Amino acid sequence: MLYLASQSPRRRQLLEQIGVEFQVVDVNVPEQRALAEAPREYVSRVAREKALAGYAALNDPQAVVLGADTEVVLDDEVFGKPADAADAAAMLRRLSARVHEVISTIWLVGRKGEWSDTSLSRVRMPELDDAVIAAYIATGEPFGKAGAYAIQGHGAKLVEHLDGSHSGVMGLPVFETARLLRAHGVIRHG
Numbered sequence: 001m002l003y004l005a006s007q008s009p010r011r012r013q014l015l016e017q018i019g020v021e022f023q024v025v026d027v028n029v030p031e032q033r034a035l036a037e038a039p040r041e042y043v044s045r046v047a048r049e050k051a052l053a054g055y056a057a058l059n060d061p062q063a064v065v066l067g068a069d070t071e072v073v074l075d076d077e078v079f080g081k082p083a084d085a086a087d088a089a090a091m092l093r094r095l096s097a098r099v100h101e102v103i104s105t106i107w108l109v110g111r112k113g114e115w116s117d118t119s120l121s122r123v124r125m126p127e128l129d130d131a132v133i134a135a136y137i138a139t140g141e142p143f144g145k146a147g148a149y150a151i152q153g154h155g156a157k158l159v160e161h162l163d164g165s166h167s168g169v170m171g172l173p174v175f176e177t178a179r180l181l182r183a184h185g186v187i188r189h190g
């Protein structure tokens, strides 16, 4: 049985989109980047910790658990979920008129082993003035989203160019996920 170790409705929706059967296991993993930890290592570590925590919580050797983490990175700085409106505004001001990277890593953990894959995307935002930022924050959308925007919502208006994976930016890179699940016998080909 496949379990998704996530409370994110987007991840659930993206996994359902490709017809995969799964259940959700709740995990609560602290997301704190260690000093001098490279962004890609940090994202991978957190995704792995979510999958491992889910596997440990289930106490079912047959379980296979998928964990994921998504972060926005600019100038080697990791932008997680904004703490409040001021934090969201500060992030969006920094992302304005720049290209940032979105890292989404998935880990699959089961009795037979643990495997991962990473999706890297580059997103260019146009210049965002204070009025645009304030109006966007008023939608409530930035909260709970890495980098304070949602490409799947009103935030699409802030994405001038995407080079990478739309689903990866949303939180679960579907291509990489399907490939990983197939490679380890969780889903069939086709």
Ligand SMILES: Cc1cn([C@H]2C[C@H](O)[C@@H](COP(=O)(O)OP(=O)(O)OP(=O)(O)O)O2)c(=O)[nH]c1=O
Pocket (backbone or CB within 6 Å): 005, 006, 007, 008, 010, 011, 031, 050, 068, 069, 070, 071, 072, 081, 102, 144, 145, 146, 147, 149, 150, 151, 152, 155, 169, 170, 171
């Ligand atoms: C950049 C971006 C992020 N996001 C979301 C995806 C993730 O849910 C969230 C980043 O936080 P995560 O810590 O990756 O995930 P989460 O806390 O929402 O869920 P869980 O740990 O339980 O799996 O930001 C979007 O929905 N759209 C976007 O465009």
